[in-house]
Amino acid sequence: MSKQAREYAIVDIETTGGSADRSRITEVAIIIHDGQQVIDRWETLVNPQQYIPLSIQGLTGITDEMVADAPIFQDVASTIYDYLHGRIFVAHHVNFDYSFLKHQLGESGLTWQSPKLCTVRLARKIKPGFASYSLGRLCDALGIRLNDRHRAGGDVSATAELFELLVASDSESVLEQMLKRNSSVQRLPANLSQDIFDNLPMVAGVYYFHDRSGKVIYVGKAINIKKRVSGHFTGHNIQAKRQDFLKEIHNISFQLCGTELMALLLECQEINRLWPKYNRALKRAEAKYGLVNYTGMDGYMHVSLIKLAKHQRCIRPFYSLREGVSSLRNLIEHFSLDKRFCHFPSEVSLPTTLEIRARRSIDLPELDGYNERVEKAMEAVQTKSSSYIIVDQGRNLEEKSCIWIENGKFYGMGYISKENQSTTWADYKDDLQRYHGNEYMMQLIESFLQQSKAMHEIIPIEEEHIENRVNTQFVALKMKLM
Known part of the structure; x- marks a missing residue:
């Protein structure tokens, strides 16, 4: 689509809830914009064919009685498709509106896909520094009229006025950069800076998603941090929990780990320490x-x-x-x-x-x-009563990673300088961080060592007792890997 022929479909919807697979649309408003002015407008109430919760009725003012005689979505699906097809889809927190319309158009037999533009992301780039980028707060700060808040018609009018203001203020061609065909920015959560994502490393480690206040809401591990983080933001997941999760992400931090095994163990430790809101699987990883x-x-x-x-x-x-x-x-x-x-x-x-x-x-x-x-x-x-240290690559060429197992229990891990390496366990001890281990972490260690083809070095802590204390499995590993 050439710049001259480009048109935008600015959209707002109201729904019965936050999940596109369980909730339904109750109102749709679409403004067609050519980048300079409004050229068309369409809106309608929609009968969701399900009860509208009282909390939603209180928020939007749309009641069951108001939508009783409105068309069902299937009756207006072709009209909505005609307005959206071939145009750039624009909305405030674009993924929410996009997910609902794509899902319900698909249910009506219409396959639709359009490039997306989020006015939250656009505003953060062109008008940085505001305390909040919600539509209401942003309109107040920029002097934009916002009538009929939480109704599709009122919100879409304000979004169109915001869009015009941002385009007029775009002295650095931010809009063009965001609309590049291969640009990843539209996949990112609306509240996450592109610079933060761009600065993520492509090595093994643990990453942390933070909310607006800086609190960690999710911890993950990766062989390639940037690639794994990107995976959280791709795909078309219409569940409300994922949409809420993405909205809460404001920042990402990370720790480099050198190896996947170090990342696995640190992830377990950090989830147990921080108990993040959106981590579920490892919270349940306790022996019953x-x-x-x-x-x-x-x-x-x-x-x-x-x-x-x-x-x-x-x-x-x-x-x-x-x-x-x-x-x-x-x-x-x-x-x-x-x-x-x-x-x-x-x-x-x-x-x-x-x-x-x-x-x-x-x-x-x-x-x-x-x-x-x-x-x-x-x-x-009694499982694996041996004591040993696993030595592997570090976070850089000047160090190695160490995992300390004592009497069959995970005891600690860390990094040692190559200059200070020794073949006796006591020399490693002071350089390693003590952690509280559990049986699940030992299972990770054993499983990883069995499957890995990397050249680990497994150093017995008590060499003189190695034949009596090291499990046969680890003797084989020692012979194979050293």
Whole structure:
């Protein structure tokens, strides 16, 4: 589309809610603009064919009675398509309006796609420094009339006047830059500066999305930070949660990590420390069940699979009931444990429960021999009691990354200068940051080492005990990777 022939469809809609896949449009207003003046205008109420929540009625003033006799969207879809097709789509917080119209046009059998222009982003570039870029606050600051606030007709008129003012003030051709065919700016959240995105590194690390007040609302890890962050902003996700998420992003910070594994571990630590609003998966990454053992009043050692309280210690944690049940049943089979002294959670159906109760005091095993078998079983399930350091590439050529595992537990990590490297673990300790690890982080470490083909160096912390203390799996890794 040439600059001379360019036309803009300035749009505002009202809806029954914030999610395009569940909510519906109640009003549409479109102004056609040639960059200098308004050349056409169209608007209509729309029957959403669903109840308008009272909170939305209070905000917009659009009631169920007002839309009862209005056309349904399908009846006006072709008219809306004709107004939008071949024109640049302009709106304040453009992705919201665009997502609803694209979704409902698609439902009506009309495939539509247009270049987008966000007046929030345009205003931030051409008129920087305002405390707020909401339509109401921006109009107040710039002296633009805004009648019938939160009605499509009133808001679209104000948006068109704002657009004209911004175009007239565009002395640095910001509009042309934003409309470049391959420009990524329209994919970015409206409140995020293009400069912040442009300055993101293309290396491994952890990134943080911040809201307007600077609070971290999301933490993520990446092999390539810039590429991964860009992935958050691409695609056509119409869910309200994603739209709200994008609106809240005002800034991005990051920490370089050197390797994907370092980034994975730091991401876990930061989510546990910051508990960001939009992180969900790793918040749930806590073990739910665990094996414990104790000596009963009868002198026999008992083994129980229990539900874990927060931070409760156990011999072996499990992230699912199925995994824990399978492990305990394997112990019973391989170490000939007596089912009468092995206990499952109440939700596990055990066909032999009545039989076990009937045999409670019959044919008991010899006490010392049985307890010895239980002790061997408990030794077998205690995971990875080895101590070692994983050495890999650092954030630059002058350092290496280190991950410290002690007695099978994640203990700390950090970076050491190549000049200060040693083959003894004590020399690494002071340069590493202490962290609170968990079983999930150990699973990440073990899984990553099994799958990775990188040249890691795994240094035993206690070399003289390496044959006795390092799990066979890690001996193989040491031979393969060093």
